[in-house]
Amino acid sequence: MPELPEVEVVRRGLESHVVGRRILDVSVTGARTARRQPGGPAEIVARLTDRVVSGAGRRGKYLWLTLDREHTAGADCLLVHLGMSGQMLVTTTDAPRVRHLHARALLDDGRELRFVDQRTFGGWTVVPLAEAADGTRVLLPAPAAHVAADPFEPGFDELATARTIRRRDSEIKRLLLDQTVVSGIGNIYADEALWRSGVHGRRRAGALTLATVRGVLGHAREVMSDALDAGGTSFDALYVNVNGASGYFDRSLDVYGRAGQPCARCGAVVVREDFMNRGSHFCPGCQSAPRRGGATRSRSVR
Ligand SMILES: [Zn+2]
Structure with missing residues (x-):
């Protein structure tokens, strides 16, 4: 299972390679990948398509991408659950379709963001940002609002x-x-x-x-x-x-x-x-x- 340092490496990778890119097209094929999304795969596709990835966030082992310039409570973000074996890969579109490939987002630089997950405990969910429950006004994905700061955060007390x-x-x-x-x-x-x-x-x-x-x-x-x-x-x-x-x-x-x-x-x-x-x-x-x-x-x- 990925621990905080591995999740931080993924976050840094996403920051380098995905932030700033517009999502042109999305496909979610894994049956379990969208199971946390009330509207299923169609809702993920609708809420990600034609959005610009504006940031890559992390708290503890929670990882997310913010969308467009809307860093405000209520704005959409893509919460990435890595689960036991989830991987976020950035590849060329002609890269081989590996097994366990469950979701793809075509980026405007011609590359593809892929979610690969062998054990399928992970997934993608588009959720609103919300202020942290601890009163610090830090914006977090709503399902992670109760999560306390991690020791790497500048605001960790x-x-x-x-x-x-x-x-x-x-x-x-x-x-x-x-x-x-x-x-x-x-x-x-x-x-x-x-x-x-x-x-x-x-x-x-x-x-x-x-x-x-x-x-x-x-x-x-x-x-x-x-x-x-x-x-x-x-x-x-x-x-x-x-x-x-x-x-x-x-x-x-x-x-x-x-x-x-x-x-x-x-x-x-x-x-x-x-x-x-x-x-x-x-x-x-x-x-x-x-x-x-x-x-x-x-x-x-x-
Ligand atoms: Zn000893």
Whole structure:
């Protein structure tokens, strides 16, 4: 599944290759691609045709294209759901029709924007822009209006977010994954940020210091920024690709997916445990687990 850094690479690719282009013709053939659109494929075609792509936006893992000059609440945007395997490709019109090609938009420079999705959890929806629910007046696709700012946004308030996390006082990892608290931190980067911070994901946020919680948020930004630096230049001029063979980043991860291997910091064996229907990876040596009942074992007395 694409994480924030991959989505940001797609956004940058769309900004370079699609923004400024007029959409001349649209075709949506995938049965599931338009399933979120009340009027189905015909409505997507009608609302995209003859519009100019004016911007490429992202918050967390939400990705959208704004249309025409209407950066106002109520104006249409194209919300792109990448799902598990969605790809946005910019190709020449004579490029081979690959399998799993579900939607195409012919651009006025003779190229084609394609939506390819093997597992069909993704799709396109034309929706209105709306002001963010947090009162910041940032314009977001209406279905994403409840999503909190992500750590990459200029307007991200790390201190206020850390305070919210401590006040909610749930398990720290659960709060990192809660898109109404902070967006864009998926399972992989939550585990990596917690490892860098030396904090176990099941620790109660209210029992951590404000500085520790700010540190976790800082590390989340840092690990995603490292991933972006490593993979952010991997698309070429004709190919904007989220997660095809060459599109997924080679993630250099310290703890995620490394169960049974030694921790790079202390040598203890990395553990995987079930968490929220997924897995959490952590080092029992440098990320002390909370005791049952909520009290937290301190490293010095372990
Ligand atoms: Zn360790």
